[in-house]
Amino acid sequence: MISLAPSTSVASTSTSTSTSTESISSSVLSFTPLDDIDIRIKRSKEYFNLKQQQLALENKSLKYEIRDRQNLLKRLYFAIKDNEELIILAMEKDFNRSRQETISLEFVKLLNDILHIIESLPKWMSNKKVNDWSPVGMFGNIQIQNIALGTVLIIAPFNFPLLLALLPVVYAISGGNSVILKPSELTPNTANIIERIVEQSQLPSGLVQIIQGGAVENTKLINSGEFDKIFYTGSPRVGAIVAEAAAKSLTPCVLELGGKSPTFFTQNLNRSHWETALKRIFFGSFANSGQICVRPDYLLVHSSIYKDVVKLATQLLHEMFPLIDSQTEFTHLINDDSYKRTTIKLKTTNSNIIQAKIDESSLQGLNLVPPTLLIDCDWDDSFMKEENFAPILPIIKYDNLDKTIDKIMTFHDTPLAEYIFSDNSTEINHILTRLRAGDCMVGDTIIHVGVPDTPFGGIGTSGYGNYGGNYGFSAFTHERTVFKQPYWMDLALSMRYPPYSITKRQLAQIATERKPWFDRDGNDKFPLWKAILIPIGLIMVSLLTKKYISS
Ligand SMILES: NC(=O)C1=CN([C@@H]2O[C@H](COP(=O)(O)OP(=O)(O)OC[C@H]3O[C@@H](n4cnc5c(N)ncnc54)[C@H](O)[C@@H]3O)[C@@H](O)[C@H]2O)C=CC1
Numbered sequence: 001m002i003s004l005a006p007s008t009s010v011a012s013t014s015t016s017t018s019t020s021t022e023s024i025s026s027s028v029l030s031f032t033p034l035d036d037i038d039i040r041i042k043r044s045k046e047y048f049n050l051k052q053q054q055l056a057l058e059n060k061s062l063k064y065e066i067r068d069r070q071n072l073l074k075r076l077y078f079a080i081k082d083n084e085e086l087i088i089l090a091m092e093k094d095f096n097r098s099r100q101e102t103i104s105l106e107f108v109k110l111l112n113d114i115l116h117i118i119e120s121l122p123k124w125m126s127n128k129k130v131n132d133w134s135p136v137g138m139f140g141n142i143q144i145q146n147i148a149l150g151t152v153l154i155i156a157p158f159n160f161p162l163l164l165a166l167l168p169v170v171y172a173i174s175g176g177n178s179v180i181l182k183p184s185e186l187t188p189n190t191a192n193i194i195e196r197i198v199e200q201s202q203l204p205s206g207l208v209q210i211i212q213g214g215a216v217e218n219t220k221l222i223n224s225g226e227f228d229k230i231f232y233t234g235s236p237r238v239g240a241i242v243a244e245a246a247a248k249s250l251t252p253c254v255l256e257l258g259g260k261s262p263t264f265f266t267q268n269l270n271r272s273h274w275e276t277a278l279k280r281i282f283f284g285s286f287a288n289s290g291q292i293c294v295r296p297d298y299l300l301v302h303s304s305i306y307k308d309v310v311k312l313a314t315q316l317l318h319e320m321f322p323l324i325d326s327q328t329e330f331t332h333l334i335n336d337d338s339y340k341r342t343t344i345k346l347k348t349t350n351s352n353i354i355q356a357k358i359d360e361s362s363l364q365g366l367n368l369v370p371p372t373l374l375i376d377c378d379w380d381d382s383f384m385k386e387e388n389f390a391p392i393l394p395i396i397k398y399d400n401l402d403k404t405i406d407k408i409m410t411f412h413d414t415p416l417a418e419y420i421f422s423d424n425s426t427e428i429n430h431i432l433t434r435l436r437a438g439d440c441m442v443g444d445t446i447i448h449v450g451v452p453d454t455p456f457g458g459i460g461t462s463g464y465g466n467y468g469g470n471y472g473f474s475a476f477t478h479e480r481t482v483f484k485q486p487y488w489m490d491l492a493l494s495m496r497y498p499p500y501s502i503t504k505r506q507l508a509q510i511a512t513e514r515k516p517w518f519d520r521d522g523n524d525k526f527p528l529w530k531a532i533l534i535p536i537g538l539i540m541v542s543l544l545t546k547k548y549i550s551s
Pocket residue numbers: 155156157158159160164182183184185186213214215216218219233234235236238239241255256257258259292293387389416458463
């Protein structure tokens with residue numbers, strides 16, 4: 001029997017453990033036995049159905065459901081907050097993740113988003129009244145309702161292993177769903193901490209279950225055909241696998257994928273903005289060791305300023321990264337494969353390589369590639385073939401903007417993000433109009449993902465669906481119309497019933513067909529209501545004037 005312990009109060013999840021943080025974090029990730037996966041899915045579906053049944057039987061008000069979901073999220077909030085140090089330690093162990101990046105790019109966003117969702121839920125969950133002035137609906141009660149989807153599957157990547165696992169979980173809970181989460185196996189310490197956080201949240205059994213594992217376990221999940229939605233974040237390659245599996249059972253998906261996001265640095269950017277622009281580009285391109293899906297993947301610099309920009313970029317690179325050794329707070333690449341792929345490409349690039357200084361001896365055996373600029377890079381370079389999930393920034397010279405956009409659309413169309421550094425609004429709008437991207441920033445990079453209530457998602461090969469604020473709530477609910485029609489309305493609506501007649505058809509058409517306000521040339525006609533009201537208004541004014549003058 002699934003306990004549906006309604007969270008009447010926010011249970012304290014702070015746990016005083018004498019064990020050191022070191023001992024709690026574990027690099028060993030026990031994969032969920034394949035046979036358990038079907039059981040977990042069944043339990044998740046049972047939980048959801050039982051919850052809905054209880055809500056219905058107890059005729060629970062919407063206000064109760066809102067408060068219940070808010071309390072669940074408050075428990076999750078404190079469980080995450082209580083594990084702050086463990087989370088930081090776990091990611092340090094997983095890929096030497098910079099403490100500052102964990103806090104500023106991941107941890108704070110997750111907590112702030114949870115608070116935003118909790119405070120927004122009453123608004124998001126309230127039914128929206130719709131007015132229909134046509135004879136069909138004018139006396140009906142019409143509302144738009146967001147209902148839960150059911151049981152959802154969330155699949156997370158490694159690069160923001162906490163945020164991209166738990167933020168979709170938070171949205172799924174806000175939508176009233178039960179959840180199965182599959183964290184990335186590439187960050188085992190973080191995957192273990194996620195399991196600890198869910199346990200400490202003391203959520204009702206069955207609400208959130210975690211399946212630990214990799215491709216095999218995930219394949220079983222996506223092919224189960226048991227989910228009401230799959231929310232996948234990861235590479236386009238695997239995204240296609242997920243979409244194909246989901247299609248077999250018509251399971252809707254959100255695919256948050258990657259791509260090569262271009263950055264335009266045009267001749268119309270004031271030189272006074274160059275240093276700030278380059279620092280922001282480096283921030284977006286090199287943070288998390290370049291393992292950010294929306295990172296500026298390559299830089300397009302107009303030929304007239306190329307040499308000066310490269311000179312300043314080189315200077316700033318060395319200022320921001322004076323010397324990297326084993327003690328430097330600099331995130332590593334996730335694994336040997338990623339490191340090898342990157343170093344092989346560095347050996348095969350035709351570009352001139354400029355790298356931040358490193359203490360080579362202290363970095364032996366570490367998956368650390370320093371921030372690297374590729375000067376005089378061309379479109380067929382080894383780093384221009386696919387997404388660079390590493391701190392490598394190709395800098396490509398261009399002359400003609402439209403020809404450059406043509407190349408982007410030929411080789412790397414519909415990127416997840418596009419960045420424009422220009423002070424010419426016409427040029428900015430030209431680029432935005434021609435190049436479709438998931439999201440766009442002008443004058444900065446990557447921080448658009450942190451803005452509440454804005455949609456975050458891809459287009460074309462960078463994914464479909466989105467989340468963020470109300471978009472996240474919508475991603476995990478179904479919006480439906482609830483139309484309550486009074487029975488007496490058949491006085492006017494019975495003409496719709498057979499046996500049909502000319503009279504019924506004519507009456508129905510007269511009663512329901514709207515008239516256009518424009519003529520056949522597309523020009524707006526003088527509106528009838530103006531033709532009636534204006535003369536009446538004029539008469540009223542003249543009568544009042546006469547009365548005023550005579551008094
Ligand atoms: N749009 C977005 O919000 C984001 C997109 N990404 C993208 O994710 C990628 C990096 O993350 P990764 O973890 O390397 O992605 P990935 O696609 O390798 O793995 C993502 C998830 O899919 C599972 N998986 C891997 N191979 C699979 C297979 N053959 N069959 C079934 N499941 C499989 C993994 O266990 C993991 O949980 C990059 O392409 C990046 O652009 C990363 C973060 C955010």
